[in-house]
Amino acid sequence: MRIPFKLQVILAVCRLEFERRRYERNPRAHQSRMWKRFRTRTLARSPLYAPHATGSIADFPIQGKVEFMRDFDGINTRGITLDESMSIAMDAERSRDFAPTISGITVGLSSGTSGNRGVFLVSEKERAFWVAMVLQRILGFSFKRRKVAFFLRANSKLYTSVESKLIQFGFFDLLEPMQKHVARLNSFQPDVIVGQPSLLMMLVEAQHKGQLNIHPKRIISVAEVLSPEDQKSISTCFSVTVQQVYQCNEGMFGQSCSHGNIHLNEDGLLIEKEWLDTRRFSPIITDMRRRVQPVVRYKMNDILHVTECTCGSKMIAISQIEGRTDDVLEFPNERILFPDFIRRIIIGAHSEITNYQIVQDSPSKLALFVSPSVHWEAASAALTELLQAQDIQDIDIQRLETKRHQLGSKFRRIYAKRH
Ligand SMILES: [Zn+2]
Structure with a gap:
């Protein structure tokens, strides 16, 4: 029997809540249970990882974006090849049809700053978890109808699946000119804006000039480095605190807490730290919630600043995402x-x-x-x-x-x- 998507989201929210609480009670015990389940349910079905599936995490190779794409066919658990998914994703981008699928699996194309584009695969269930994560950890529940302006380079089924009676979702294409965004935002009047800092700073400028007149209740910064100065300008201009989400195509890794630090979602992630100095590290991430395209010891080249947070969560707290190691x-x-x-x-x-x-x-x-x-x-x-x-x-x-x-x-x- 096929479970309706919205019900899947509700189930995922419950599951995430359960897992979060179990983590906070005993982080080690929770992670070892998650790891065991991930090994038997997912890694054992991946041609590349199956031989290591009984061992410890240290037995798996550390991968970067290049290796992750090179081994695409062997990593995913559905026998999907890079060639077929790449051609489907490219066709979709050309026709601006943002819902390409291969036997029920959504295929997405990553932008990639260094020019090499990657492909990612997400099942419906994973999409439900992603939506649940956004609802539970970023937007928060509310019975008030909310309008979300989402700035993206390309739309994806992943994002539009947040849509419901309570959340109206406006997709703004980053490739379109600013004047167009300003006019549309003035009539849309979003309650929530999600976008990259450089775009948010342009909105600040337009608001100061009087061209833009919006009053969002939440602003969420994604994709680029948010400097403390920009954070201050944005929050002063719109009288809101700016939340941050640490995310990439490989998953949603963390978000700001009420104390302003970013916590990495260790109830579903194993984080290994590659130290750059006493405070800075690059994370090596294993996402134990992925099923179709497992992310195992994926090395992010971001520079994160570790800190202590007093909000009560035991998950790793980050005071700042400084940039990429390439920077x-x-x-x-x-x-x-x-x-x-x-x-x-x-x-x-x-x-x-x-x-x-x-x-x-x-x-x-x-x-x-x-x-x-x-x-x-x-x-x-x-x-x-x-x-x-x-x-x-x-x-x-x-x-x-x-x-x-x-x-x-x-x-x-x-x-x-x-x-
Ligand atoms: Zn905190």
Whole structure:
């Protein structure tokens, strides 16, 4: 018998609530039960993982995006090949038909910042869990009808499945011009906005100019790094706190708590930490809730700052997502700079600096964009001082007149061109 989707969502919410409580009571015992179930129910059906399915997590290979796609056919438990899913996903994107499926499995295409696009597979049940997660941990329950404006590069069945009588969902295509969004938002009047910080900052600007007039009750930042400055501007402009969701195509990994920290959902995830220094780490994630395309020891190249949270949850707390390990600037003589140092120094150079970007074109060449541009010299001098203090010599800082940002793509405030 096929269970209606909405009922599946309700069941998933109950299951998630149960699992969360069981985790908080005894994290280790809960995780070992989840791991055991994941091994027998899922990994034993994956051609690549089945041989390890009786061992411990350390027996599995660590994978990045490249390996995850390379081994696509062997990883998924339904015998779906990368070729067929890629061609279905590409066709769907061309025709802007966002509901491609292979025997009931939704096929999604990831944007990918480094140009290599990936494919992900999600079953209906997994979709129900995703929706339940959004309802339970991000939007929260409410019997009031709410309108959600969701900014995305491409729509997907995954997202539209949140729709119900209580939640009306407006999909905004990031590839469309801002004026169009502003007009539509003014008439839609969303209660909730979900979008990337660079887009949210454009909404702030439009609201200040009086072109936009909306009063959302919640703003949720996704996809890009949310800097403390942007967080402040957005929350001041709309008089709301900005929540963050740590998510990628491989799953929903965490979200802000009432204390403003991001907790990783360890009731369904095993998190291994690859330490970068005493505070920063990159997570290696195993998602024990995935069934069709298991995510096992998937290495994210994000830089997370671990912290202690007093909200009561035992799940790992993150104070900040600093950026990606690709954004760490590398200089001659093996000197490196984390993006957060640069951010502080530029913002600190003058109180009026609202926007900036740094691109490392080559190890000894930086391009700097500053807005308002009158403060470029101050920012450049502060940056030079920082470099010298770190014993990084002979770096050429050039002026960048406009930001390097392609419409619809993720905005990267600090990044190194290494390819
Ligand atoms: Zn907390």
